[in-house]
Amino acid sequence: MVDGLAGAAILAIALTFGQTAQAEPIRGAGSTFAAPVMAKWARAYKDARADGGDFFTLDWTVDYELVGSLAGLMRLEQPEMDFAATDVPVAPSELASRGQQQFPIVMGGIAIVTNIDGVAPGALRLTGPVLADIYLGKIQTWSDPAIKALNPDLDIPDLQISVVHRKDGSGSTFVLTEYFTAVSAEWKTKYGADTLIPWPVGTSAEGTKNLILAVQETKGAIAYAEYGQVMRAGLPFASIQNKSGNFVKPDPEGVQAAANAIAWEKTQDFYASLTDQPGPAAYPISTATFAVVPIAGRSPDRYRRVHDLFRLAFDDGDSDAAALGYVPLPEPLAEQVKQYWVKELQAGN
Numbered sequence: 001m002v003d004g005l006a007g008a009a010i011l012a013i014a015l016t017f018g019q020t021a022q023a024e025p026i027r028g029a030g031s032t033f034a035a036p037v038m039a040k041w042a043r044a045y046k047d048a049r050a051d052g053g054d055f056f057t058l059d060w061t062v063d064y065e066l067v068g069s070l071a072g073l074m075r076l077e078q079p080e081m082d083f084a085a086t087d088v089p090v091a092p093s094e095l096a097s098r099g100q101q102q103f104p105i106v107m108g109g110i111a112i113v114t115n116i117d118g119v120a121p122g123a124l125r126l127t128g129p130v131l132a133d134i135y136l137g138k139i140q141t142w143s144d145p146a147i148k149a150l151n152p153d154l155d156i157p158d159l160q161i162s163v164v165h166r167k168d169g170s171g172s173t174f175v176l177t178e179y180f181t182a183v184s185a186e187w188k189t190k191y192g193a194d195t196l197i198p199w200p201v202g203t204s205a206e207g208t209k210n211l212i213l214a215v216q217e218t219k220g221a222i223a224y225a226e227y228g229q230v231m232r233a234g235l236p237f238a239s240i241q242n243k244s245g246n247f248v249k250p251d252p253e254g255v256q257a258a259a260n261a262i263a264w265e266k267t268q269d270f271y272a273s274l275t276d277q278p279g280p281a282a283y284p285i286s287t288a289t290f291a292v293v294p295i296a297g298r299s300p301d302r303y304r305r306v307h308d309l310f311r312l313a314f315d316d317g318d319s320d321a322a323a324l325g326y327v328p329l330p331e332p333l334a335e336q337v338k339q340y341w342v343k344e345l346q347a348g349n
Contacts, residue, residue: 030072
């Protein structure tokens with residue numbers, strides 16, 4: 001009996017080393033919005049698959065590049081890539097033509113951050129049209145009457161507004177400009193919603209990290225970034241007026257309310273936007289990050305590993321996401337995603 005166990009152990013070790021020689025990480029790229037939670041989930045996935053042991057293979061690791069949503073989607077053309085994370089959902093027709101699937105993985109708010117002395121987080125109130133006018137260059141000082149009218153009890157200094165925006169192709173830029181398009185006819189006509197915008201005013205920063213640094217170093221600055229990263233940086237943020245006329249913070253409660261306004265079961269490939277959703281508590285600049293996974297031209301093992309990664313994130317990673325300021329998928333939506341995986345596989349994709 002002992003000899004049989006020893007033989008089985010030797011066989012298992014031999015198989016393990018054989019697999020290690022061919023092992024590769026799960027490779028993803030894209031959203032900087034989702035980068036902190038992706039890093040946390042990658043560590044948790046490796047630990048879970050190692051099951052407390054010291055040994056692991058590259059198959060249990062995740063190589064995620066935070067290059068922005070646009071660049072992440074472009075990198076899916078590379079055969080070694082397993083998924084892209086994007087804050088801009090891809091239309092079902094495009095997914096079908098490229099042999100890809102799409103599902104949400106996490107949600108969050110795009111916070112409007114400022115650097116104004118004496119203004120606490122959430123104290124500054126802005127409406128969509130006023131915010132759009134700031135980015136159009138029509139409102140140039142913090143003492144502008146339009147801002148003063150929204151904040152009669154706030155001591156705002158007479159300070160020049162320094163607009164900061166993303167230089168790279170960013171899902172956060174898309175979400176913000178999608179919101180501007182909904183609330184400002186002038187913005188909709190001149191610029192619309194996109195990951196790259198020919199900004200009329202301000203300075204550009206590459207990536208979220210550099211954008212936050214630019215705000216920290218510039219008195220009077222205004223910019224936009226993922227709520228959790230803003231909180232960790234200690235930057236104040238504005239409360240934004242929603243469709244119901246309420247001023248809402250970009251916290252998880254506001255994002256959850258926006259997500260609950262969507263009938264996800266009626267969407268195709270979960271194609272939906274969280275921006276400017278109705279509801280008294282909905283934060284109007286909310287978003288979801290989606291995983292886009294190539295199916296055509298990939299072996300089933302490749303995309304099943306991606307499903308395995310996010311299944312573990314849905315089942316055990318909610319607390320990690322919430323601790324970082326994100327909103328995990330509601331359980332019914334997570335179950336819809338899992339059923340979507342099964343349906344897609346049964347369809348032969």
